[in-house]
Amino acid sequence: MSPRSTAWGAYAQIANVLRERIETGAFPSGELLPSEVRLSDEFHVARNTLRRALALLEAEGLIESLPGRGRVVRADQERGKGASGPRLPQFRRIASEIRAAIESGELAPGEALPSEAGLSARYGVSRGTARQALADLASAGLVEPVHGKGWFVRRR
Template sequence: MSPRSTPWGTYAQIADALRTRITDGDLAPGSPLPSEAALGQEFGVSRTTIRRALASLESEKLIRPLPGTGRVVCDPDGQEDGSTQQPQYRRIATDLRAQITDGVLAPGAALPSEAAIVQTYQVSRGTARQALSDLEGAGLIRSVHGKGRFVRGPENPSR
């Protein structure tokens, strides 16, 4: 793979293009930005150049990183403090926990695979794994090597 030759100041042009999308409303407050890889493909530059453009927008408080999600557009009125947003792995764990407590996922039932969670919630595999790990740590599910993850039954939670 040969290094790309990017003209000086390209990151500023990319930041301007993204800034325009935000101010024109193409990217609404709270909406996620495309991934670094997707932006790199769109603009034909390296991820380093994209990261530099995004850092510029972060310093202007137009976007902010959101763990488990990526970067999201900030509210232009500055009313968004980040405390109302929870990491995506927690949202997924909360959804699955609700399915377990509501009986949708009965004791002994198989949980969706990491791949299914990735597809359903549009998150990374690490985020899906973290959500499942959260449930396992809470004692709600158990992992069986080579088989998957299953809801623990109330009769014998140690298995």
């Protein structure tokens, strides 16, 4: 068996980079994203890994697929909305609230975060959703897990 060539959760890290490029205007509204092949080469991942990242951004309403053309950045007023209104995934909402608490100083560096079970109870979500929110924050470098102890705000 050969070792993995990409890290677990690489698609989430790629999605974070692409999301940042969209939010900063590096990929302006209405612009086609680079091709899957080009992005796969840039991030040194298989196309399936890249497709997972793009699917995440599409689920968030940041991009949309146009058959025969590619993926395009949605206009600012259309972002995060689908036919039935806002489509922000629950884990993103949870991660966003925790991020705000960290950035405001409400959660200090080194401070313990609520457990997965605690987040599940507070937000009425599964532990998997809570875990995904924590993993999203970890990929952004804001929190870190300590084996057997829980999740903590990363010291800078």
